[in-house]
Amino acid sequence: MKTHTTASCFATYTLPHVLFVDNFEERRRIAMICCLAWNIGLFPDNRQREGHIEMVWNMGVNDNPKPPPDGMEHGWKSDMRMLVAQKHDLFPRLPRRILKAELLQQQPHDVLSVRTDDGDEEIPLITHPRVEGLPHIIPALRRMREDTEKQVETLRRIAQIPGGLKKVVDLRIATAYCAQRADLIGYRRTLTAWRKVQPDPLVKNGIGLWLGVLDEIDAHTKAVLGIIIPALDA
Secondary structure, three states: OOOOOHHHHHHHHHHHHHOOOOOHHHHHHHHHHHHHHHHHOOOOOHHHHHHHHHHHHHHHHHHOOOOOOOOHHHHHHHHHHHHHHHHHHHOOOOOOOOOEEEEEOOOOOEEEEEEEOOEEEEEEEOOOOOHHHHHHHHHHHHHHHHHHHHHHHHHHHHHOOOOHHHHHOOHHHHHHHHHHHHHHHHHHHHHHHHHHHOOOHHHHHHHHHHHHHHHHHHHHHHHHHHHHHHHHHO
16 A cells, blocks of 8 residues: 655645646645644634634735735635644544645646645655546546455454454554545546647546546545444554
């Protein structure tokens, strides 16, 4: 099983929000906001998270001589709350901060440069995946669905053995399935964008079927985590 670092998990969390965003400066800004939201999401108490969202907003307002446009505060805080909640939902057991995150414009893909307590990592982000990649995505999703469904069955059998889960599950496995949930968000954003621009109704319908497969995989992934997490906490 692939080992996921804090930086790679942050990349899977950030990618869906920069997908198909044409302007690089906007993608770079989004990556910075994702970094703020990730770190704010580390606070377990919602009042603390709200306090930090308010503090970041006020700092931005104080640094700008012009008052923000009407509605901007509400929109910005709503987006930040969504990102904070998403971090808390996807990676609740990954309490590692992002010291710095910067999106770099390189060829052929942007690179997300991430600094954590473990060091620096650079992770390519494909922000404008082409529909020609669909034949490669479908087999990957098919394998993911089959593997995750089998994992649920296997873990349920092991759970029937007293102390069995303790011997086979660890935080690394939990993190991998948390990252898979984040990957599914990126797949959904990509397939939805491709489906929207397809002129062929048969292709649209086909993509729609695979969007349904994402729901199946997500349900199985949550089931895996629902078995693993209690075993880790026991």
